[in-house]
Amino acid sequence: MSRPAIKTPVPLILLLLLTACGKAGHDGLDALVSLQTEAAGDHCPYGGTRVDSGRDRNGNGVLDADEIEQTGYVCNGLGGAGWQLAGQIERLSPTYSDAYAAGEPQVAMDDQGRGLAVWEHSTGTGNRLWANRYHPETGWQAQQPIDTTGDGNTLRPDLAMNGIGDAVAAWQRDDGTHTTVWVNRFDAATESWAGAQRLDTAPDSEQAVLPKVGMDAAGNAIVLWRQTEGGTHVLYTSRFDGGAGTWSAPTPIQAGEQEIQGWQLAVGSGGTALAVWLQRGSDNQFHVWASRFDGTWQTAEALEDGTEGRASDPQAAVAANGDAVVVWTQSNQVFARRFVDDAWEDAQVLSDRNEPFAPQVVMDGEGNALALWSQYEFGLYRLWARRLDAQAGTWDTPQPVETGDGDAEYAHLAMNADGTALAVWQANGGLHTDILANRYLPGLGWDRPRLLEWEAADAYEPRVALDPQGNALAVWEQSGARQTRIWGNRYIAP
Numbered sequence: 001m002s003r004p005a006i007k008t009p010v011p012l013i014l015l016l017l018l019t020a021c022g023k024a025g026h027d028g029l030d031a032l033v034s035l036q037t038e039a040a041g042d043h044c045p046y047g048g049t050r051v052d053s054g055r056d057r058n059g060n061g062v063l064d065a066d067e068i069e070q071t072g073y074v075c076n077g078l079g080g081a082g083w084q085l086a087g088q089i090e091r092l093s094p095t096y097s098d099a100y101a102a103g104e105p106q107v108a109m110d111d112q113g114r115g116l117a118v119w120e121h122s123t124g125t126g127n128r129l130w131a132n133r134y135h136p137e138t139g140w141q142a143q144q145p146i147d148t149t150g151d152g153n154t155l156r157p158d159l160a161m162n163g164i165g166d167a168v169a170a171w172q173r174d175d176g177t178h179t180t181v182w183v184n185r186f187d188a189a190t191e192s193w194a195g196a197q198r199l200d201t202a203p204d205s206e207q208a209v210l211p212k213v214g215m216d217a218a219g220n221a222i223v224l225w226r227q228t229e230g231g232t233h234v235l236y237t238s239r240f241d242g243g244a245g246t247w248s249a250p251t252p253i254q255a256g257e258q259e260i261q262g263w264q265l266a267v268g269s270g271g272t273a274l275a276v277w278l279q280r281g282s283d284n285q286f287h288v289w290a291s292r293f294d295g296t297w298q299t300a301e302a303l304e305d306g307t308e309g310r311a312s313d314p315q316a317a318v319a320a321n322g323d324a325v326v327v328w329t330q331s332n333q334v335f336a337r338r339f340v341d342d343a344w345e346d347a348q349v350l351s352d353r354n355e356p357f358a359p360q361v362v363m364d365g366e367g368n369a370l371a372l373w374s375q376y377e378f379g380l381y382r383l384w385a386r387r388l389d390a391q392a393g394t395w396d397t398p399q400p401v402e403t404g405d406g407d408a409e410y411a412h413l414a415m416n417a418d419g420t421a422l423a424v425w426q427a428n429g430g431l432h433t434d435i436l437a438n439r440y441l442p443g444l445g446w447d448r449p450r451l452l453e454w455e456a457a458d459a460y461e462p463r464v465a466l467d468p469q470g471n472a473l474a475v476w477e478q479s480g481a482r483q484t485r486i487w488g489n490r491y492i493a494p
Contacts, residue, residue: 029055029056034063035050037050038050048082048433050072052068052454053454054070055263060299069430069431070430070434070456084489085377087487088120088488089486090130100121100123100124102130104477105461106475107474107475108160109473110467113136115133115287116131116466118130127153130145131186136471138244142240145169146196150204150224160213162211162269163269164219166215167215167415168183168187168221171184172208174364178203178205181209181222189467192310199225208226210225212224212263213388214273215267216269217269218470220240223240233277234255235253235256237293253255254277258280261279262312263275264276264456267316268321268322268348269365272318273292274339275293279302279483280309288304288311289302303344303347304328304330304335308333309328313327313328323339325339326339326387329356333350333353335347338393340367346492350386351398358374360412362413362414362415364415364418367390368388368390369387369390370386372411373385382408383402383425384398384401399445399447400410402438403437412463414465417468418442419442421440422464422472423464424437424462424476429481432457435451436452437449437491452489453487458478459487462476469493473491477489
């Protein structure tokens with residue numbers, strides 16, 4: 001049976017022509033998409049659309065049954081809820097050639113469902129940082145550059161936003177000999193960026209790298225980065241005072257006699273912050289360290305004593321009341337430790353000894369937490385999760401997040417104040433690397449995975465953000481005809 005490449009109402013035809021149909025792949029064959037109505041059933045409880053995609057191997061302009069390489073479903077929800085059709089949110093400007101790639105996307109949302117995405121885009125001589133604004137009524141707007149500070153490479157952006165929509169983007173800039181830390185602030189009231197500003201004060205002989213940024217409900221922001229000083233690694237922070245509109249001078253919170261790696265930052269809506277990192281000890285092993293901010297930065301302390309060996313992958317989350325959870329991998333397991341009632345509880349083991357990696361952790365407004373990680377099982381990497389009940393102080397049993405036919409890796413996790421969560425990840429198992437998502441509801445648990453994109457192309461590095469109503473934005477890198485582009489999809493809560 002033959003399927004028309006496009007068979008759908010006019011507005012959707014226009015969207016697909018812009019995003020998914022007829023582009024040549026790496027092998028020169030056109031990619032085609034076929035849409036068919038899906039009746040209510042196992043794939044879509046309320047009905048929806050079946051999306052078949054593949055390459056036009058026989059060149060007849062029609063997606064034949066034996067050319068289908070991938071099938072997904074855009075499901076109806078209660079009143080049109082659910083994931084929508086994916087689209088490219090980053091468009092070329094006359095300045096940039098199609099030969100240059102975009103990557104490293106980040107995304108954030110405010111309480112009104114408005115969003116921001118930032119990413120880096122190669123110019124041929126370096127990278128620049130771009131941003132796009134999302135409005136629920138009109139979708140993604142025109143992209144704009146937010147780093148225009150001369151030659152060099154803009155790399156590794158991070159992004160944070162508060163409930164009213166103010167935001168801060170942070171990145172490192174490399175001029176070839178010297179790496180520096182920069183920020184730009186977005187004002188939701190004026191819908192404008194303030195302008196790029198350098199934060200670090202490192203001399204030309206030193207390097208300031210990989211900034212992390214977080215923001216509280218009052219518009220205060222913190223940026224954390226590592227700086228080299230005479231061969232020593234030092235962690236610095238700078239804080240933006242939302243009332244005064246100024247950044248503080250860089251403040252060191254930890255100087256390591258040996259190497260510091262893997263620093264992360266979490267900022268709660270109430271203003272409490274937690275920095276975590278790996279620091280090499282006298283035993284030549286990396287250990288997890290942390291420092292809390294509650295008006296001032298507290299003395300750094302080790303969260304484990306090294307008896308379990310080398311630690312890696314620390315991540316942190318902070319609730320509105322200042323409670324916090326840190327997760328990391330060590331001794332082939334995932335560990336978690338909670339800060340509550342002004343003290344650290346004992347570490348808990350969350351996973352089996354099945355090569356876990358890349359743990360994530362998020363918290364809701366009540367201090368409940370959700371941890372997620374990949375672990376190796378029967379030849380594949382699977383995603384598992386556990387939830388911490390804040391009142392009971394206990395973690396539930398591990399729950400599978402997906403059971404697909406390929407590896408599930410590089411997940412990203414977001415949660416809103418009422419405990420609704422979304423996980424996104426890349427799945428490597430078929431002809432292409434795909435982006436999938438699953439939703440967690442308190443009291444109900446995990447739903448089932450949904451495919452977020454349907455092109456015959458590889459997709460990587462997904463990120464997701466949630467608003468208080470449970471709506472979400474996901475962004476990722478996706479292979480184009482010549483280079484990677486930034487794509488996105490929107491989830492509308494029932």
